[in-house]
Amino acid sequence: MEKEACISVEPEVRKGPWTMEEDLILINYIANHGEGVWNSLARSAGLKRTGKSCRLRWLNYLRPDVRRGNITAEEQLLILELHAKWGNRWSKIAKHLPGRTDNEIKNFWRTRIQKHVKQSEKLTTLPRNNVDQLTFMDQVLPSAVSQSYEPNVATSSGQGSIHNFPTQSNDQNLWSMEDFWSMQ
DNA sequence: AATTTGTGCAACCGCCACCTG
DNA sequence: GCAGGTGGCGGTTGCACAAAT
Numbered sequence: 001m002e003k004e005a006c007i008s009v010e011p012e013v014r015k016g017p018w019t020m021e022e023d024l025i026l027i028n029y030i031a032n033h034g035e036g037v038w039n040s041l042a043r044s045a046g047l048k049r050t051g052k053s054c055r056l057r058w059l060n061y062l063r064p065d066v067r068r069g070n071i072t073a074e075e076q077l078l079i080l081e082l083h084a085k086w087g088n089r090w091s092k093i094a095k096h097l098p099g100r101t102d103n104e105i106k107n108f109w110r111t112r113i114q115k116h117v118k119q120s121e122k123l124t125t126l127p128r129n130n131v132d133q134l135t136f137m138d139q140v141l142p143s144a145v146s147q148s149y150e151p152n153v154a155t156s157s158g159q160g161s162i163h164n165f166p167t168q169s170n171d172q173n174l175w176s177m178e179d180f181w182s183m184q
Numbered sequence: 185a186a187t188t189t190g191t192g193c194a195a196c197c198g199c200c201a202c203c204t205g
Numbered sequence: 206g207c208a209g210g211t212g213g214c215g216g217t218t219g220c221a222c223a224a225a226t
Contacts, residue, residue, distance in 0.1 A: 056195065091214060111192055
């Protein structure tokens with residue numbers, strides 16, 4: 001009895017995966033009213049979500065210009081370059097990748113790049129003829145990434161010099177796609 | 185076929201900066 | 206100048222699915 005009363009008093013805040021119905025409510029509300037103060041937007045739209053949750057869902061998933069799926073080799077290179085310059089400034093990096101979200105880039109870095117870094121630790125024991133057969137990701141990413149892991153490099157100072165990936169400040173040394181493909 | 189392990193991704197959490205009254 | 210509210214960001218977690226055993 002009393003338990004029921006307590007439950008009913010608690011503010012209803014939904015967590016976890018979004019349903020299609022919630023997505024539609026959010027999309028329609030923003031289509032009609034635009035983005036705004038997210039907390040009041042959530043309330044006005046009748047969503048039992050926090051403003052933060054609505055914002056995240058919109059920015060990372062529902063926004064019309066969000067690109068999903070495979071990150072191209074070009075984008076991978078750009079991510080590496082920018083990460084070497086700025087470190088884990090995902091939102092800043094995402095601004096240079098149209099349609100990509102900071103969350104997606106962050107996930108990409110954790111799941112793909114860090115995996116290759118771990119693999120690279122094993123590579124140091126490989127004989128040379130085996131190393132020659134490795135892919136671009138196996139050969140180039142770990143060295144570039146391991147340097148950007150250095151605390152002094154992964155700062156926002158932009159002074160880190162990555163010999164594998166020249167920064168944009170040095171226009172003459174910018175990598176082209178031809179450079180990239182020629183490595184394979 | 186069943187179980188375990190690994191992987192990818194969506195979403196949440198906590199902190200900090202900014203804005204407004 | 207200060208306090209409260211809000212947004213933005215980076216780190217982390219949890220879950221679903223795939224691959225391996």
